[in-house]
Amino acid sequence: MKTKLRTLCLLCIALLASTGAYANSSLYNLSFPNVDEQEIQLSEYKGKVILLNFWATWCPPCVKEMPSMQRLHDKFPEKDFEIVAISAGESQAAVESFMMGLDTELTFPILLDETGRTFKDFGIRGLPMSFLFDREGNLIKTISGSREWDEEREVQLIESAIQR
Amino acid sequence: MKTLRPFFTLILLVLLSSQSYGQKQVTNESIEDNVLIDDTEIPFLFYGNERPSKAAIIWFEPHYGDFTEQAVAHQLASQGFSVYQPNWFEVFFLPRAYSSMAEMDGALIARFIHWVKQKANQPVYLVGASRGAVAALNGIAADASAVAGMVLLNPSIYLHKPEPMQPVRFIPAAKRCPVPIVILQPDQSTRIWWMEEVENTLRAGGASVTSTLIRGVRDGFWQRPDITPQEVGRKSLFHLDIMSAINSMETLNEN
Numbered sequence: 001m002k003t004k005l006r007t008l009c010l011l012c013i014a015l016l017a018s019t020g021a022y023a024n025s026s027l028y029n030l031s032f033p034n035v036d037e038q039e040i041q042l043s044e045y046k047g048k049v050i051l052l053n054f055w056a057t058w059c060p061p062c063v064k065e066m067p068s069m070q071r072l073h074d075k076f077p078e079k080d081f082e083i084v085a086i087s088a089g090e091s092q093a094a095v096e097s098f099m100m101g102l103d104t105e106l107t108f109p110i111l112l113d114e115t116g117r118t119f120k121d122f123g124i125r126g127l128p129m130s131f132l133f134d135r136e137g138n139l140i141k142t143i144s145g146s147r148e149w150d151e152e153r154e155v156q157l158i159e160s161a162i163q164r
Numbered sequence: 165m166k167t168l169r170p171f172f173t174l175i176l177l178v179l180l181s182s183q184s185y186g187q188k189q190v191t192n193e194s195i196e197d198n199v200l201i202d203d204t205e206i207p208f209l210f211y212g213n214e215r216p217s218k219a220a221i222i223w224f225e226p227h228y229g230d231f232t233e234q235a236v237a238h239q240l241a242s243q244g245f246s247v248y249q250p251n252w253f254e255v256f257f258l259p260r261a262y263s264s265m266a267e268m269d270g271a272l273i274a275r276f277i278h279w280v281k282q283k284a285n286q287p288v289y290l291v292g293a294s295r296g297a298v299a300a301l302n303g304i305a306a307d308a309s310a311v312a313g314m315v316l317l318n319p320s321i322y323l324h325k326p327e328p329m330q331p332v333r334f335i336p337a338a339k340r341c342p343v344p345i346v347i348l349q350p351d352q353s354t355r356i357w358w359m360e361e362v363e364n365t366l367r368a369g370g371a372s373v374t375s376t377l378i379r380g381v382r383d384g385f386w387q388r389p390d391i392t393p394q395e396v397g398r399k400s401l402f403h404l405d406i407m408s409a410i411n412s413m414e415t416l417n418e419n
Contacts, residue, residue: 058352058382060390088354119357125326127354142328 027052027137030118032086032111035096040111045082049161050133054113054124056088057098061146062128067104072149072158074107080162083108088127089116132157134164194233194249201275208250209233211241219312219410220284222277223249224296227260229387236386239403248280252299262325265298266335273303278310287312287417289410294384295320298335305337305369313344313413315406318355318383319362332361339368344416346409347375352382372416378405 027050028043042050053069055062066085073083085108087095092112099106113119122131130143140161147154194209211233223237231254237247255272258264281288289312292300297319304311323333345366349355355362356377363373378398382388385395386402 056352089356116357119354123326123329125328125332125354125358129328131328139329144328 027133027139032113033092034109034111035092035099037092040109042084045084046137047135048080048082049135049158050137051081051083051158052131052133053083053085054088054119054122054127054129055085056090056127057094058090059088059127065128065146065149066102066106068147068149068151070104070106070108072154075150075155076158076162081158084111085109086111086113086118088113088119088124090114132161134161140164194237199276199279201272201279204255204272206250206255206272206276208248209237211237211245211247211249213241213244213246215244217246217284217286218244219246219287219289219414220280221245221247221406221410222280222288222290222300223247224252224290224292224300225249226294226296226384227262227265228294228384229260234387235399236402236406239400240406243403243407245407246284246286250276262295265295266302266323268299268302270302270304270306270337273299274307274310277303278307281310287414289413290314291317291406292319293317293387297321298337301335301337301341304343305340308342311343312417313346313410314341315409316345316347317386318349318353319347320355321362321365334365338365341366342370344413345371345373346412347373348405348409349375349377350381350383350385351377351379355383374412376405376409 028041028046031039031041034040051069051072055066057063069083069085073081085106087110090112091114095110095112099110118124122129126144128146130147131139132141132143134140141157194211196207197210198205198207200206221237221240223234225231225234231251234249237249240247252258252268252273253260253264256264256268258267277288277290288310290300290303292298292314294317297314297316298321300314300316301321304314321334321338323335326332347359347363349359359375363375366373378385381392381395381398385391386399388395391399
């Protein structure tokens, strides 16, 4: 009976751990190159609220939300909040040339997942897709589709994550 | 009058050049028609050709957009296919929504497929675009005997809209398909990361499944309102991709 209970407990723990994929250490273990081909570890943003955004240059709603994402980024101190935008399955050249053609200069990190290796881990089946993590790297919200990121509702969402 | 001569010559040249190299003219109009099956009226667009048909195609449209003529269906008709495009939303009184397709009665769809097969007296291929694949699979699950094969265009065969980090469920009919399937998948899509999962699900019912990536275009590029110049070019050739898919299934059926 004891063995059965122990197995059950272990199973429950394993299940709980698996549903919290990308909690804490998993998020901070991720690293991607930026458009300058420098490898960026997400652990660099430890202690900050992170909005992880997956996008692609060929996705019109992704492109549309970029300027508002920059405005959201500008609203919060660098020590509290960071936006990390990960381009989905596109080459460095494609992303760089796209960024050069943008009217808005993006000052938050744009990283490249050329092989789409994180898509399965995050279960991403549509773009844009965003994930909000607290200062400890725990996932607190998933956001499907595009947003006007500097609207009151989204700003409040970030504020409340910072104050948690 | 003499000054008009170059103009007439130009017109004549244009007319002649359009007939050159054996190019086939794309038929410009489809015919609205309907058929009564089991007391249910099924309205459809028919894209025909004067020549005897190579095969019949039933076009299952996606849940988005309006029920309109498809340029690619005209192209296929010009190449000798008879194309039927039923308005299933009207048949089943369902809204044009993601969830509607899964509610469509496969038995009635199967009976329509049989009617087409009987009328055309040719092999019948289904083309399922995006969520249209769900209605096509429902029909096959009810009765696959009249279907020679199926082409799926960026298929979405989930039971519900997928949520990130949540397991997905496929429609039950996805695992009950015994006919050959060719998937045509634009590469500018998150679907490319999930191709294997979709292929394996479809194989569960015995279907042979092959996939081809279409480079440089997005899902539904052949009917997007925000079409890019590259997609315009690809759209004009899209019927050739579908014909090649049908051709590969014909070969498979012969073997």
